[in-house]
Amino acid sequence: MAEEGQAKAGQCARCHRRLTDPVSIYRGMGPVCWSASQGETFEADLEASDEEWARREAVLRNHGEIDLGCNWEYDQGEDYLPCNIRVSIRFIRPHRTLPEWPNGVYEAYGRLINPRHLAHPTIGECEQAAEVTFAAGTDLRTIYAAAVLAGPRCTAQAAWRRRQLARRFRRAA
Numbered sequence: 661m662a663e664e665g666q667a668k669a670g671q672c673a674r675c676h677r678r679l680t681d682p683v684s685i686y687r688g689m690g691p692v693c694w695s696a697s698q699g700e701t702f703e704a705d706l707e708a709s710d711e712e713w714a715r716r717e718a719v720l721r722n723h724g725e726i727d728l729g730c731n732w733e734y735d736q737g738e739d740y741l742p743c744n745i746r747v748s749i750r751f752i753r754p755h756r757t758l759p760e761w762p763n764g765v766y767e768a769y770g771r772l773i774n775p776r777h778l779a780h781p782t783i784g785e786c787e788q789a790a791e792v793t794f795a796a797g798t799d800l801r802t803i804y805a806a807a808v809l810a811g812p813r814c815t816a817q818a819a820w821r822r823r824q825l826a827r828r829f830r831r832a833a
């Protein structure tokens with residue numbers, strides 16, 4: 661069984677309703693929850709010209725990053741309130757420790773902002789990685805699409821978690 665608060669495949673990440681539409685299944689949420697999770701924010705980025713894609717590749721290969729905002733939310737599990745996460749795309753140069761990517765690799769990743777805020781004072785802290793990798797690969801368009809999806813997906817799952825936590829604290833009160 662999936663961890664409480666994590667949608668299973670074919671379920672909306674935010675409300676856990678079953679999904680049937682192919683676009684919704686790809687997004688991991690239905691149209692209402694996609695909107696509520698600010699899914700449209702960076703969608704238009706994917707319809708860029710070839711010149712714009714080439715410019716992005718150059719920026720990334722020149723040690724730059726492309727930032728898709730930091731107002732996304734990240735589910736830290738049932739013992740914590742969700743924290744914010746900044747979603748970005750970067751290029752990792754060829755490296756001895758990454759022999760599977762001899763020409764370097766694009767990565768869609770997130771950096772947690774002020775993680776591990778306690779959801780409840782009686783609950784102890786646990787280890788939490790500061791970075792999350794969403795996707796890595798040599799095709800920038802694929803990795804960019806994964807990054808566009810990651811923010812709304814994380815935010816949708818965090819919204820589900822907030823509802824679970826609110827219910828739990830109401831019970832405890």
Ligand SMILES: [Zn+2]
Pocket residue numbers: 672673674675676677689690692693
């Ligand atoms: Zn939903």
